[in-house]
Amino acid sequence: MRIGELARRAGVSVRSLRYYEEQGLLESERSSSGQRHYPEAAVDRVILLQRLYAGGLSSRTIGEVLPCVDRPSADTSEAAFEMMVGERDRLSAHIEDLLRTRDMLDDLIATNRRHNATLEAGSTG
Amino acid sequence: MRIGELARRAGVSVRSLRYYEEQGLLESERSSSGQRHYPEAAVDRVILLQRLYAGGLSSRTIGEVLPCVDRPSADTSEAAFEMMVGERDRLSAHIEDLLRTRDMLDDLIATNRRHNATLEAGSTG
DNA sequence: CTTGCCTCTGACGTCAGTGTCAGGTTCTAG
C-alpha cells in the first residue's frame, strides 16, 4: 500500500510516517518513481511505534530497542535488551508518579465538593 | 527566604521559580532592591506546582485550576472545578494508556527472555 | 573597600515530534 493508506489505517499523519522512516524506525520499498510502498505488516509496525512513543520513548531509544522486537534472540545486542528493561522500569516509575498526582487531584476535588455541599446546605436555593 | 533557598528546598531551579511567577502561579514579595522573598508556605506551593506539571498540566491549565486550591469554595469558578475534574479524567486515561504500553514492553521482555533461555539451554556454555 | 556569592532582567537556545507551505512529479478517473 502507499503512504496515504498506511497513514489512514494506522491512524497517524503522512508526515509522521516519513519522519519514522527518517529516524530508521520504518522501512519502505520505493517504486521506480520514488513513491513509498508498504506491506500489510507495516500497519502493526506503525501501531507498535505509536505505542512506544506513547510510553515516552524517544525515536532514538525506540531505534535502540527495536532489535528486540524484530529479532528476539540471544544474539540481539544485550544492550538493546537492557535498554528495554530500563525503559519498562522508567515507565513504571512514571506511572507511579502519575498515580500520586491523580490522588492529589482526587483530594482536591473531594475538598471542593465538600465546600460546595456545605455552602449549598447553608444557603438553600 | 530568597529564591535560591526556595529552589533548593523545593528541588527546582531558580529559573523555574521565576518562570512560575511569570506564569502567575507563584507570588513573591520584593525587597526594596527588587529581590524576591517567599514565606515558608512557598515550598509546598512549589511542590504542588511540580506535581501538577508532572501530571502533564500546562502552565495555563494549572493557572486555571489553582483557584480550587487557593480558595476551595462554591464561589470558586465552576469552570475551574470542571477543568480540574477534566484533568483528572485525562490523567486517568493517560495512565491507562501507559499501562497498556508497559504490558506490551513486559510481553516483549518475556519473549526475549524465552529466546535467550532457549538458546542458552541449547548451547550450554 | 573588596571579594565572592546571590539576585535581577532580558533574551536567545534547546528538544522532538509534528504541522505546514512551496514547488514539482506521479497516478487515476473520465
Add this chain to the structure above:
DNA sequence: CTAGAACCTGACACTGACGTCAGAGGCAAG
C-alpha cells in the same frame, strides 16, 4: 489528454518548560 488527488523533497514554524549567557546590582564577611 486533462483535472485533481496523492506523492515527493526540503525547510521553516510551533509548542513549552526550561537552560544558559550577558551585563548589572545587592549583600554578608574580612
